[in-house]
């Protein structure tokens with residue numbers, strides 16, 4: 001700016017001087033004497049801007065390198081691995097921490113820390129824009145961009161998507177909550193707990209339980225557990241709902257569930273035509289909910305929803321839920337790390353989504369087949385397999401299958417695509433003589 005000011009003062013000064021000094025005076029006729037071909041002057045006015053612009057070029061490049069975590073800035077000793085990953089979706093921001101915490105729309109940041117943020121997109125070009133904390137940066141599908149994210153003072157900073165990305169673009173906000181490190185750590189710890197909290201004021205625990213069953217019934221998890229829709233973990237702790245279209249209150253949640261499109265035109269969440277009572281139950285559940293997290297998540301009850309009346313267990317299985325075992329897992333678990341129990345005679349309705357980048361399948365087979373691993377993974381019950389178990393379900397696809405767990409015993413849940421069990425892609429199914437179904441992390445006692 002100083003340089004620019006100097007140049008404009010110089011130019012305007014000379015212009016004003018020339019206007020006054022060489023103005024037309026009374027009695028003057030025709031043009032003033034014309035001057036041509038002064039070589040020294042021509043060289044000077046060519047060379048000066050050339051030198052100036054060349055200098056400015058190098059100053060600009062060096063400033064650009066130091067203002068973004070590109071290769072050179074990454075060499076200056078700052079921590080280089082991204083401490084946070086921000087992913088643009090139509091139309092909400094997904095926020096992932098190395099601790100495994102995944103949230104949406106509201107980003108927590110410790111004050112005074114300079115974080116490298118990796119910016120990505122899963123669909124179209126978005127632009128992450130938090131004007132008080134850093135530059136605007138594009139979120140491009142198939143490419144990762146990096147920025148520094150740093151807040152000097154605690155507070156809530158408002159940002160948004162800065163690039164038109166479709167009907168919901170205006171409602172793709174992002175709030176940054178900058179807080180002291182201790183508070184940030186406490187928040188992160190709280191996000192990693194997975195017990196269902198108390199329902200919001202005015203709602204009852206039994207409404208929340210009803211809501212959990214509805215959540216399973218409508219397979220909400222097949223989007224919200226798989227980052228197709230925002231994670232709903234600790235939804236109650238967030239200030240924004242629907243990507244920022246409305247503030248997050250139980251009353252807004254009910255309106256949102258009853259007719260999402262009225263609040264956010266174009267939104268990808270369908271209208272499930274819920275009754276007001278159902279919307280209320282779901283609100284009781286979601287506004288007190290906490291769902292499993294990746295890295296250190298425990299398996300929460302809503303991955304397995306039990307309907308005692310119809311004797312049906314709805315089981316949400318996600319292949320490649322997180323990076324555990326390089327994606328060779330179910331719901332984040334493999335190598336027998338997850339145990340599903342259902343009573344004999346139960347109908348098991350499996351909602352299977354492949355979130356990994358390779359084809360995977362889900363088959364319930366005899367437990368001994370895991371040890372033998374000879375490639376034969378015949379279903380232990382009629383229909384206890386996703387279609388085409390050997391070739392697998394294409395990445396991104398969702399499939400449902402239902403079977404009856406007819407006989408008590410120990411079984412394995414495997415991916416029958418050759419080699420995948422060896423990579424660790426197997427868990428345990430216990431069919432008990434009676435009792436309530438459960439889903440647990442940890443090795444089975446057998």
Ligand code: CUA
Nearest residue numbers: 126161163165
């Ligand atoms: Cu995303 Cu505009």
